């Protein structure tokens with residue numbers, strides 16, 4: 343392996359490990375105890391999103407509900423469920439504060455190398471090199487959960 347290939351390999355392993363370092367048993371227990379606690383509306387959203395993940399259909403979903411009604415609780419449970427299967431779920435948020443609400447949360451600007459001048463660029467492009475570790479992660483990733491604003495969730499796979 344050449345030096346640059348080895349560097350890439352190490353970086354990819356590091357990124358993947360970072361997304362798969364969760365305690366599967368603890369997550370499984372969280373899912374087991376918290377899913378039955380979901381209220382009816384949370385349960386509909388949970389089942390819909392897990393079905394989209396399991397079937398591979400993916401999609402974009404917006405979770406819209408008043409403050410304090412359990413959106414973060416639901417998103418945390420979705421992350422736990424996906425990660426408890428040793429799949430990768432990126433929890434991305436638009437602000438650092440929002441990112442701290444989710445286990446393993448990161449800002450989208452940091453994780454996806456979003457350009458800082460998105461508002462003034464007509465066709466903004468993420469600064470992710472084709473052969474970078476993050477590009478590989480995005481190719482293998484199972485699901486990305488993107489908490490855009492407190493009330494919106496974007497799910498892609």
Ligand SMILES: Nc1ncnc2c1ncn2[C@@H]1O[C@H](COP(=O)(O)OP(=O)(O)OP(=O)(O)O)[C@@H](O)[C@H]1O
Pocket residue numbers: 379380381384407408409410411412413414415416492493
């Ligand atoms: N189904 C549930 N069972 C038990 N507790 C719940 C449930 N749903 C939400 N909670 C609890 O209710 C509180 C508010 O939920 P949460 O923080 O998820 O709301 P939110 O909609 O994300 O709020 P905000 O919009 O203000 O960020 C939290 O303490 C959370 O643990």
